[in-house]
Amino acid sequence: MAWKVAVIVVATAVLATVNRYLIDAYWAELVFTALVTGAMAFCLSRMNRRL
Structure with a gap:
């Protein structure tokens, strides 16, 4: 959990x-937010399989 x-x-x-x-442009913030969210979800799902 930690x-x-x-x-x-x-x-x-x-x-x-x-x-x-x-990042200055709003569209770039949205793209980066989507990428980080996707990477975080991927990491959390991989951790869920191992634990």
Whole structure:
């Protein structure tokens, strides 16, 4: 359970940091948000299979 929370916290921190400081266009924020969300969901589903 702690690993899943850690994955969510790391993904949220990366998303917030990149969207706040590195990306200017709103469409790029949406694309990056979709990619991070997809990667987080993939990691969580892989962790669910192993645990």
